[in-house]
Amino acid sequence: MSLEVDWTRPMWPPESARTPSDWQPWLYRAERILPGVLLAVATVVSLGVGGHDGRWWVITGILVAATALWVLGTVVLAPPRLRERPAFALLAFLGIVGLGSVLEVRDITFLIFMIFAFLAAMRLRPTWLAFAALAVTSLLINTLGNGGPVHALRERPAVWITIIVVQTAAIGGGGLLSTAVARQNEERRRMLDDLAAAHAENEGLQRQLLSQAREAGMLDERQRLAQEIHDTLAQGFTGIITQLEAAALAKDEPAEWERHLDSATALARENLTAARRSVRALHPEPLDAATLPDALADVATRWSGRTGVPAAFTATGEPRPLHPEIESTILRVTQEALSNVDKHAAARRVGLTLSYMDDEVTLDVRDDGAGFTPGPGPGFGLPGMRRRVERLAGTLHVESEPGGGTAISAVLPAVPSPPEASA
Incomplete structure (x- = not known):
């Protein structure tokens, strides 16, 4: 700001100024x-x-x-x-x-x-x-x-x-x-x-955005659960009913009756396991008693122990509490990205990096697996991750090619945790 002389104003400061100096x-x-x-x-x-x-x-x-x-x-x-x-x-x-x-x-x-x-x-x-x-x-x-x-x-x-x-x-x-x-x-x-x-207005807009994102997230979660119930629980119950009906028809044949009953029992156990998995997916348990970097490190360690694929986690910048919606989204994207690696990549190693910057937080997930040609596709994998991130005014970038591994980068605004959330 340059110091310029205004030749139209009096040398003595105006007494009726709306915002006079303290002196x-x-x-x-x-x-x-x-x-x-x-x-x-x-x-x-x-x-x-x-x-x-x-x-x-x-x-x-x-x-x-x-x-x-x-x-x-x-x-x-x-x-x-x-x-x-x-x-x-x-x-x-x-x-x-x-x-x-x-x-x-x-x-x-x-x-x-x-x-x-x-x-x-x-x-x-x-x-x-x-x-x-x-x-x-x-x-x-x-x-x-x-x-x-x-x-x-x-x-x-x-x-x-x-x-x-x-x-x-x-x-x-x-x-x-x-x-x-x-x-x-x-x-x-x-x-x-x-x-x-402007800062106060921006904070208000961020709160409004997160509120809208929460509502949209609830709708998206309902749609995901509806799809999961249709693909697992409903089909499982249908199979159970079918086996029980077959067992009723074969009650005069003990061996056949027992076989159908065993199949119905096995299907019931599978459905119970699927129901418990769906309930656990509703809440990001790793964030209950840990910071976001610790939670991601724990997710990577448990995933590596289950799949046998080494997964290295790194955090850069100054870690700080973020809005629960931001942290929950980063955790879900991490879980979904690792799940995709396990299902499709056949990778030998995976690297995760969480980067804290002034006004952004970035999650990078890289693997050396089979890779693919990025593009629109069905399911709740990459499209679901993208929807989660974009709901919070973030962006999701995917870089991959057949045989060249995959790199996923999620960039989200570093909205600080509200006082009531961090208390």
Whole structure:
């Protein structure tokens, strides 16, 4: 973000800004108090110096009272939005510099009050007018005690012009720089507020996405169970009924009756095993008492022990708790990928890698098996894995060729675990 000067804005930060800096309220209070304090100090010093008659003090007292009333009306009591209007700011400056000049002519100690004219000049717009007002203030402050502007410039023009130019440039340049810094801080604060709002909106969208994914997952799980019940349990019960009916017809033949009864019993046991397997598939048990990397390592170890194929698991990045839907999906994809390797790949080894990144988590499953030509196909293997991942705004990539092994990569958003889930 570059530090650019805006020549259309006043050098003094606007008091009516909707998002002022923490120090600005104190600055505005000091600005309202300062002219009265400077006027009081100048008056006290003038009284202490003395050397004036009664008539002088009467006139000076009237001028001090008029100046105090002007300051009260244009600085102390004026609403912020009125003070920021260019015409009002110019009127306030002219009154302050005019009354202050008259007082300084009467007594040089009122130069103390004239210092406030610099601040009044910095409220003017456009910028060239503010610089002109600063130059006029500098000219009056420095020359009124030395015979006035005309006399001072006629006697020593180079000295007084140099003083006025340097003083005006220093005060005006500092004002422009402070305004640019204040504007930059305001823009940075607005950007941070926008980022915070976008982050909150993104978290809301992620929660909504995960909620929708949960509903879609329930429907998909029902469809999968329906297919599994049709392919296993329903067919098994049909076989049991068929065997029992055949046994009823062969009750006069003990050997045949016993054979049909044994077949029905075997089918019933197979169906019970299939039912238990379906129930276990409904819940990712390995995640109940372990982190995701530990659960995947355990899945790989148990799969390797069952199939005899070495399976190496590696985790990279900084592991952290993720949303339960994300972790459950990664676990299911791992189980399905290993199941496909066991059924189709004839692999000699398998490698699994879980990678934690800033805003993503990636699962890679590679084998050196038979490979295949990727494409659409039936069943709940790769299509089911892809549906699971894409429901959570993720992507699934499959690279394979006949004889060249298979690499599956699932990329999911690293949505952090909600507080209630990690408590």
